[in-house]
Amino acid sequence: MFGGLPGTISPDMNVGRARRHTTASRASARRGVMLDDLIQGEIIPRLLVAHPAPAAPNSANGAVRIAPDEVKAFAPLPLSLEADELLRHVEQFLARGVSVESIFVDLLAPSARKLGQFWEDDACDFIDVTMGLWRLQEVMREVAMRVPAVTQALSEPRSALFSPLPGEQHSFGALMIEEVFARAGWNSEALIEPRRKDLLRTVAERNFDLVGLTVTNDCLSGALSDLITAIRGVSKNSAIQVFIGGRVVNANPGLAIEVGADGTAPDARSALALAE
Incomplete structure (x- = not known):
């Protein structure tokens, strides 16, 4: 957690929509696994099962995009920065009006894939990747709680x-x-x-x-x-x-x-x- 930052939650807690999470332990035993197997099947789901979606407005509405060079610059940072430092980088995007959806899809997920690519290319070891992904997970939890999901006023939501x-x-x-x-x-x-x-x-x-x-x-x-x-x-x-x-x-x-x-x-x- 962020050195005691309030509001972080356990992945095992019921967070509103029932989801089961997979574990990263299996991935560590399969050194030759493809990048998708490591990132998509084992670790990234933890980035998504561990945060709630309460009803509150999201001020950003997807109007501001993250530039490709910004994604590229952010991608390796979880290997060297702690979660609270990463969060400060993300806060700069939020302050510009980037939506939480874009933070998740366009920034954190590509960073997670990039860390997996580093590991597959032997540019870093599995422990480095695991710690980096854990930091991304903490950032996602904190952002999700700070800027909860939009709930549209639909009489019969689909x-x-x-x-x-x-x-x-x-x-x-x-x-x-x-x-x-x-x-x-x-x-x-x-x-x-x-x-x-x-x-x-x-x-x-x-x-x-x-x-x-x-x-x-x-x-x-x-x-x-x-x-x-x-x-x-x-x-x-x-x-x-x-x-x-x-x-x-x-x-x-x-x-x-x-x-x-x-x-x-x-x-x-x-x-x-x-x-x-």
Whole structure:
């Protein structure tokens, strides 16, 4: 924590939207794992499961962007700066009017990926990366509590469920897109490492307007098509939409049509725009 800064919370605490977190211990034993497996499947989810989303206005509304050179300059800082020092850098972006969403998606997440790249390239060791990511986690917690999520005054807010493809451990995409939708006023939640039956049971028990599946590993299109058909078959909402995204889909957007999905988008912001 920030040397005693108030308001930090435990990742194991219930923070409003039920989420399970994965552990980084498995990653340390898999030195040859790909960058996505380390960052997306093991550590970045901790950046997203550990903060609350209470109802309060967010003064920044995404009008101010973070420049690429600023992202590049910030990326390695968690290796050398403590969390409170990193927070002061982030506060400068917030003071300029950069939105919390942009801080998360455009600054902290690229920094986390860059740290993983340093480790993969043997530019630093696993302990350095782990400490750097822990510092990013502390920054995210503090920012999220200082600038809570927007809750739009909708009589019937739309609902969405996001999940990695059953069998995958790459949960960063699902957690990130869930956060973006939640901050836009959706009732959203994310599943982490669900089994197929868990996913289908959740869809069957709840009335979702949208289900989003992230696909990171190569998979058979027939299996994905079958899952989408099953989701529609058990859904309480006959008009449910199913979106797919992730590395595999971004590399082949035509896969969405092939498997019968209702849409795809290259990132969380685009997915929100498509859904709305």
